[in-house]
Every structure is written in C-alpha cells, then in structure tokens.
Amino acid sequence: MTAVLSSERAGNHAGTSSALPVSFRGLRRTFGTGNAAHTVLQDVTFDVAAGEVLAILGPSGCGKSTLLRAAAGLDSPSAGSVVIQDTPVHGIDPRCAFAFQEPRLLPWHTLQANVAIGLPTGCSAKEGKAKVSRLLELVGLDSFAKHRPREVSGGMAQRASLARALARNPGVLLLDEPFGALDALTRIKMQDLLLDVHQAEPTTVLLVTHDVDEALQLADRIIVLGAADDGQGATIVRTVDVPGTRPRDRASAELAALRVSLLASLGVDGH
Amino acid sequence: MSNPGNPFLTGNSVADERAAAATAATADAARTGALPAPAPATGWSPAGVRSRNWARLPLGLIIPAILLAAWQAASATGLFSVVQLPPPAMVLGAAGELLGRGELGTHIAISTQRVVIGFLIGAALGLILGATVGLSKIADALLAPTIGALRAVPSLAWVPLLILWLKIGEDSKVTLIIIGAFFPVFTTVSLALRHVDRNLVEAARAFGLKGVRLLTTVQLPAVVPAVFSGLRLALAQAWLFLVAAELIASSMGLGFLLIDSQNNGRTDRLFLAIVLLAVIGKLTDALLGLAEKWAVKRWA
C-alpha cells in the first residue's frame, strides 16, 4: 500500500502535497450578537508542526467542529486567527481538505465522481481517474465505485468522504470524527489505513474524535477542549504528548494509564 | 468540457480502469475491509419499472372508457336534447367533417404552436429569473417584491392591455401564455434553490467549487425535481391561458372553436374542442413527464 501511494506521489505535481505547519492564535468564536451572544471557543492557541498528527478531544458541543471549520476557512473566527505556514487563513483555503462529520456526498453522483470532487485543481483527467480508483480501493470501495451514495451504507459513505479528502493531497488534512459511523473492525482498519497514508505522504492531520483510544492510537499529540475558567465557552484544558511511535501497541500499560487520565479530563470516571 | 476537474463526469467509460483496479486488488483490499462484489440493488430493475408502466396505461383508461359509456347511455335515453348533449358519434362526425375541411388540423396546430412557444419562453425566463433570485440575496431583495406584485394580478386583467399594445395578433396571445408559464417556474425554482442542502454546498465549496461549477455540480442537480414540477404546472397554466386568450380574441385555435361553436349552437363541436384540449393537454404533460423521469433518474 505504501508503494502504491509513494509512486503516486512521485508522479503527482498537482496540489499541495507537502505537509504544512498550522498555528491557532488566540482563536475565539462567538455566535449571535447582543443578548443572544454565545461564546463557543475562546483563547485557543496552539501550534501543529508540519506532518504532525494532532487529535482534538472534547465533550459533544464544545466546539471541535467549529475549530476545524476555522482552519479550513469555512468559518471566520470572532477574534484571533489561524495561520497555515506563513499566511493566515482567509476564506476557503485550498491547502486544506476536510472530511466532514457527516459524509456530505452528492446524491446524484457515483462514489467515484464524489471522490473525484476532491481532486486538486490542475490534476489531469487520466491522473485523476487513476488516483480515484486507487483511493477507492484503499478504503475498500472499489467494487462500489459506480454506486450512488444512497445505495451504500453510512459507514461506506463515510469512507468515500475520507477518500475524497485524501484525493486532494492536502497540506493540512482536517478530519471531523471520520470513523464515527464505522463498526469496531472497520474502524481499526481505517485507522491503520490513515496511518499508512500518513506515512507515505506525511501531511499535517487535525483529527477530531470522541474516542480516547483512537486519539492515543493515531496522534503524536492530543489537545483536550473543556470549559474555560470564566465559563464562557471552551478552551484548551490539557495537552498530552503521546509516548512511543506508531504503530502503538493497543494493550500498552502506559497508554492505559494515559487513557484513564484523559477520560478523567473529559469528566468520565474511567476505572 | 463542463466539468474540467472531475474525470468521471465527462461521460467516457471507466470500465477499463475498473478492470485494472480489479486485477490490482490484493491483500490490501482485504485489509481495508473490501466487501464482496455488490449485489444488484434489490427490488428495482429497469424491466420491472417498465412492465409496471405498461400495466398503468390500461388501468388509466378504465375511467375514460366508463365516462364514454355513460355519455353514450345518457344521450341514448333521450333525457337530454341533442343540443344539450350530443352523442359521442355526433362529436366524432363533427371531428370528421372539420378534419375533412382541413379546419381541425389548423385549430390544433395553431393552439399547440402558441402553447409551445409561450411555454418555452415563459419557462426559460422563469428559470433564469428564478435562479437569479434564488441564488442572490441582492437580486431577491431587488426583484422579489415586484415579481410578487405582478403575480398577484389576475391573468385576465392583462388581456385588454395586451390587446391595446400588441393588437389582436399572435404576439398578444403568446405573451399572455408566457405570463402564465413564467410564474410557476419562477416560484418553484427560486424557492428550491434557496433550500438546497447547505451542508452539500459547503462541502463542495470546501473542495474549491464556486460560481458556475458550483451551480452545475450542486445547486442545479439538487433542484431538478422541483424544476420539473414547476414546468408541469407551467404547462398546465399555458393551456389555461391559451384558452383564455383564444376565447377573447382570435379567429383560429381550439379556444376559438369553443366560442364559435357556442355562438352557432354547435354543441357537438364544443364537446370536440373540450375533448381535444383534454387529450392534447394530457399528451404534452406526458411528454414532459417522460423527460422528468429521465432527469430525476439521472440527477436525483
């Protein structure tokens, strides 16, 4: 699999294929105005190195998706900024690719046409076709290439959505709970797939997840979002460097201890 | 090529590439959870749909046949005078007579021509303005109140003005039909565009689609079903407005046949005109229905 991807990399000149550093600087997002104003995120500051895999953990509704949307330029922060490499994000950023929390596939296109939407501009038709079929194969959907989204399961649609994001060869890959709709077995396979892809093409990955184990398995570093001191929205309450190198042993005692302490940070009594 | 970025939308076959992918499928595919080859979608096959359609046709003809029989029976009992209710055979005879004189063909042709021209222009304007108002907030604020007010004017109120401006020619009739066909399309298209799934539009924008490509890739396909229901309403309106126009001022067409037969006490021809309007209206609607089926299967 690694060979497949690296050969593609050698032959591909389209898109930003090298990993880019991202930095969030004093990010704040308030929805609504006046009495209805409602701060979701405040004072979010952190840096992600080029090629790093960063997991973002936090309770439901704390603003994880909002954070990713700011990085992609789909949402503009009320204060602060996101800087990719040296240029601040302003409007939809072509250096990012987004796998949304829901698959968001176009119902009137086949899976392969949907994945092809992710191809970077300037990618030739021949190159694009080859890449799409490789990606579909990679996510185990090659025999469903001609199916419409409504003809496949939710988990399959989510894998197609992941393939669409990977098609872009992005400098920054933004994954919003990409494995949320998958069964435990497929989830592990897709996690391994992501690691393989990352090894072959070391892009910067921001991965939002609910799953502490997933974060421990995949990430170099984990940030935990939680209520800010003044109770106004969420901010980073904890940063964890995950020990060891990937692939990590799912049964390691060190990780098990970290898991308990992370669950505690999330307000779960994890014994 | 309308979609330069997407190699799968250009219509050329990918079978060769699929074959290649299939041979390349190795242990990797198994690792990544490749499922067995897809079973054909259950409960649906083109043949099944077609055979059901053929069953529909005779079913739909039952009630017209009953009506025809009831009509024949009612006129045979002598309950109604021939002037009130001419028997079907007499109507058929009137059709033969008018056909022989070449008048019926002319009436049908001119009415159909008016409807087709008026419908096409009205629907095209409705699509363009509907898309503009549906996609642009500024255009909406600028145009919607005016168009809404014009829409509130009852159709027949336009007739004197149209005759004054355009005289009693083809232009005034076609214009009235354009007005009739415009509004259903305009309303459905502008509303549907405003309700296109925002998440889909956002996803497409996140992958760099904008402007015309965003329109043709996401927004237009999303409103195809709505556009067709608007078009079918518009076609019905076009026939309605045709008869209104021809009743008031014309020397040819099915509407003229109606008013002329009334004036001459030819109830058989009056019936003929009504039956023809029903049949031709239904036929044109069925044609549009076929196009709709194709489009919905393609896009939705």
Ligand SMILES: Nc1ncnc2c1ncn2[C@@H]1O[C@H](COP(=O)(O)OP(=O)(O)OP(=O)(O)O)[C@@H](O)[C@H]1O
């Ligand atoms: N467009 C919006 N307008 C108003 N409020 C919004 C908007 N988008 C998000 N919010 C609010 O921001 C908060 C965070 O939303 P977000 O989707 O980022 O949460 P999340 O951490 O991704 O949650 P989950 O884990 O359930 O996906 C929510 O309270 C939500 O109501």
Ligand SMILES: [Mg+2]
């Ligand atoms: Mg979310």
